Amino acid sequence: MKENRSYEIKEKVTNTFLKTVSAFANYGGGTIQFGISDDGRIIGIDNPKAVCLDIENRINDSIRPIPSYQLTIDDRTRIITLKVEAGQFKPYYYKTKAYKRNDTATIEVDRVELNRLILEGEGRSFDALPAKNQQLSFSVLENKMREMLSIAKLSQDVLKTIGLVDVNGQYNNAAALLADHNDFPGIDCARFGETIDIIRDRETFDRESILKQFDDALELYRKYYQYDVIDGSVRKTIQQIPEKAYREALANALVHRTWDTRAQIRVSMYDDRVEIVSPGGLPEGMTQDEYLRGQVSLLRNPVIGNVFFRLHLIESFGTGVRRMNQAYNGSETKPIYSFSTNTITVTLPVVQTVEHMTPDERQLYQVLSTVGKSSSAIAAQSGFSKRKTLQLLKALIYRGIVRKIGNGRGTKYIAQKDDGLTDH
Template identity: 55%
Template sequence: MKEQKNLEFKESVTNTFLKTVSAFANYGTGRIKFGIRDNGDIVGISDPEKTCLDIENRINDSINPVPQYTLSINEKNSVITLEVEEGLNKPYLYKSKAYRRNDTATIEVDRLDLTRLILEGQSSSFEELPSKMEDLHFTDLEKKLKSVLHLETFSKDTLKTLELLDNRDNINIAGELLADKNSFSGTDIVRFGDSISIMLDREIHEHESVLLQYDEAVNMYRKYYQYDEIKSITRETVSLIPEDAFREAVANALVHRAWDISSDIKIGMYPEKIEIISPGGLPKGVTEEEYLRGGISVLRNRILGNIFFRLNLIERFGTGIRRINEAYHDSEKKPVFDISENSIRISLPVVNTDNIPNTLTEDENKIYRLLKGYSMASSEIAERAAFGKTKTVKILKKLVEDGYVRSNGNGRGRKYSVDLY
């Protein structure tokens, strides 16, 4: 048994465990086991019943507000288990400070995370805060509403209906983001040449409506990834990357990003792919598996998401990832999703219309064929391909990076697949 993000060991009771109580109450239910050394050796507690009372008193006297928790004693080894539940009345403070878990360590939260905890405890969000800007105008929003929803008039009542204006006539952050001019970061779009040191074109859209940012990103995509082809007497538009996939990826980046982070959405346009990097990881309550599978929608920015839904720019019920995958249904190369704590990267490869990839080496193609329609661990792939483990892992890494193969899971549970989505 080892320490984990939601499991901590304490050989004895000292006040340091109270920081972890704060962390679990703020960010997710966890357990602290007393009577176990850091290396997992069980030593037990000499008087567990008296120690439980001591733990209870320390929590009640030191954590504000007091979280929900339970204490239990293992009669066989005298180990005490303290289980702390994630609470609703955040932030939970120890000595006026809030804490979170960083892998197996407990650290103090920064100002940004503390603000988020306060808003969460108030059942509010960043986009609902009042804007500090005055004299905001909504030309882009008005045009979209009249064009898509056939809105006849645009007024304060419209803004209230869209939840962009409160009863005191204050525009909120969501409203500011939709205004013609705002105080926020935006999108940085770069078209690269044969290397990242060669920038052929660049557009930075900051402090302007997110609706305009969306349109400008689509325009630049069409400029470099679409062309007209004349067939017989008709003219057809050919897309090197499915437009539906690009639109979904950009809209999701704008709606789901963390706007309290001062950073642009990065859109890198390469000869072989487009990469979209959005600040902020997954919304709270969504796992990586749920995100990739689709069908679940937890909006970090509910108001902004509702506007995009009304304008037919996103689907409300979390189908964006599925729609991106469906756009690549007939392509050998598939989108790549890279999720970290602070960002989400979506890589959209140029479509390969051949039935079999023609850019793979003989060894790469052998593994690709083995995986087509199956899901296997690297050890099984190495055995079937008659390759060494190191060589197999190296090939798999490249196939994943190039979008031919998908990787799911972590550690020994990681499996690789082709055409399963």
């Protein structure tokens, strides 16, 4: 087994493993195995029972607070396995420093991440912290509350009820973000031409309420992906990309992003798709599968989430992905979700039905399913040459109709029908 973010191997016991213990306790837990060389050969540990006691003493003497962990010995191979659980009382320090895993390396966390760990350990969120600026106005929020909830005036009691004011009468960061003016990063929107070198339109929405940013970015979407047609005496609005999906993706980006960094939400608009990149990866404790299936709702910004829920900008917590996928019912293209340590990207393709495909694309698509098939198998079943099959697959992948999984000889292709998970 190769090393990764949650697994490390050590040939012998040195104090360097204590940094990784700190990292695992701070971020999701993990396993360290002693007695395996860097090239994966099993070496084993001499006198493993005594070494286990040594490991235990080193952890108890060096990590603060002491994390939960288990030590086991494989009697046959003499490999020692140390399993470290994700801790509840973060941050976990080794020699006054907190660590995290960066792929297969263990590195010290920076000041921003350390502050996040401290908040997480205290059960608090960034949006609930006191705002630096206490001179705030809320005309945009008041108008929204009047429109959606029939609240005539946004009094201090209402602000307390929706969580924007603490018991001492101080505004929090959520209030600052919802205020008419703020100093947080906003939404950077760009409409591209045939290539990314051609920018047809550029709008940056910032220094205004995130509710106003939401409305502004929605209007820009409508400018490029909606148009009216006359069918007899009826005017119909055609949505090239479902507005429901775009609204949900944009609202999720505002609610779930990290607000303690200066990065903007990026909305990139192309002829065939919109990409929305939100700063901050998945919340700690949430897996990609849980995110995609809406099984768990871990709000990074619960105060903002509550306001968006009250204003019906999000329907309910944890259902955003399902709602985006439902908006593409009947389309051969589906939303695509990709993840990195610091971002979540949602790609919303232009709606494509079977009627929008060329005859060759339709013929090839009909032999695909949600079970992966090799290009050779697809070529054989469709009757196309290998070269033509690969050309058609490339076009369908680009439009989000087909997904490529694996690499090399293990490459498979599946119809993009369900969850939209990409392998990033």
